[in-house]
Amino acid sequence: MTTIEKRLTVEPLSGWTGALIHGADLSQPLSDGEIATIREALLRWKVVFFRDQDLDHASQIAFGKQFGDVTPGHPYEGTTAPEGFPEIHTVSPKAYDHRYGADCTKRRGAAGPGWHAEVTPLINPPSHSILRAETIPPFGGDTQFSNVAAAYQGLSEPVRAFIDELRAEHRFGAAFDAERSSEKIGDLVRTNPLATIHPVVRVHPESGERVVYVNPSFTREIVNLAPRESRHVLDLLFAEVARPEYTVRFKWEPGSVAFWDNRAALHLAPQDAHHLDHDRVLHRITLVGDVPVGPNGVKSESISGEWFGAA
Template identity: 35%
Template sequence: MQITPMTEHTGAQVHDLDLSQPATDDIRRVLNDAFLAHHVLAIRGQTLTPPQVLQAVSLFGEVFHQHNTRFALPDCPQIHYLSNQDSFPDGRRYIPGEGWHTDHSNDIRPPKATVLHAVKLPSRGGDTQFANMAAAYDALPDETKERLAPLMAIHVYQSSHSARKLMTLSEANKERVPNAVLHPLVRTHPENGRKSIYVNPIRIEGIVGLDHKEALPLLSELIEHATQERFQYRHAWQPGDLVIWDNRCLLHKANGDYDMNEVRYLYRVMLQGDVPQ
């Protein structure tokens, strides 16, 4: 197994590993150490059935049950799919993952990681961009860090301020998804102790104690700062990629810059996380 960093701060690719076969404890340890060090792992050249995907992701943690069961695989509901072939009720194309965000931050215990396995890809385009929120936090002025330290954000399923609209939840899903949760604007990684900016423009409805006239510009400034190219890793997908990333210290977004007549279809699994602190 070979692990090669992609940038100085984020991303590494893994070669010469077959996740369809059981992994040793040594492989588990090396992969988890690499995950903590690089935040995104792209494990190349995998051809996995849904049960094999579950076996592979178990190397990193326990499965988190995703909020919108509309996209669950009927024969393996712990796995969902991402596809550019779905549409909103009004007929508009649904492009999953558009816009900078972190997954399911409206949960009391948001998933620590998301895993995607490429089943079918367009011939070009469709990259996923990642922004390292720990590196972005480190680059903030001290006075900004002090301002952010006590602030708590209100996370909901769909922020009324978000330009990106999500698929509506069914009544059954609404019953099991929190109406709103509070998370700090700066969270500490439970495994490495690093602080990160924790924002999500798709989910954050407001900041406790701040008027929207103050909260929304602050959030916009943080997003603009954190998504500078110097904090980014851009993943160009290859057939068979299995990519896992750390939601506790990254934002990500998918790019819909490809021919929509071509199919983009991936399996998605999330892993259980902790209450952000």
């Protein structure tokens, strides 16, 4: 445990990923030193956590604005945001049923969202996410995070050199073929498709680290490879980013907050609580991101969808 700034203490939670920050009151404006401490911890640990925070929608948004512009809650789901707070995206079984229908929720079950960063099919995916817990089940419902900069370094040098030159298509709904779905989510994707070609390896705009920038929820295929080749390469990378040594598991409590860098971390939503009769309600905001750039200097290219800006 190390003290980096007068009031804040940063406690690493694993060898690569995640740190718990003590001494912060996120409901109040932060000092320049506190902001710098949190930024430094994010760059090193990719996700930071806070306990016992007294936040509502307004104060969560105010906290986020100290680190960047806050986006709308979701590119598809803005109409489900709480009244007066278009930046808030609520994560709960009831909210998901309202957006996509109860049948979709039940059908997906344990095959629901896999490892992902927020909405990577955007030309400028959100740079950061801030998720706060309101109602938490007595057990289950943990979220996992993976450090994809560490995953890149874990690959052999020839593999790193190979993937440095690749690009991949990210598409909303790619994980469960929403384009063919007859459900509400399929209608959203068909009428307003969201897709971008990103570098498979992204250079982090602040740290300069190279990160594996694919994920099983949104990455559809590697372009300029045969389908069979693309599948094998993606399976290799998906397995690498999910290796346990690169991950941390966070147990939520009411008032807990997770703040992570979507440019260097993936997260995995829990799949162990759908069958339990317990509510789980969290609220998320995201910060405006930039256009990814690969090691060769080539930027991402939009196929369909607009810049995702401030609310």
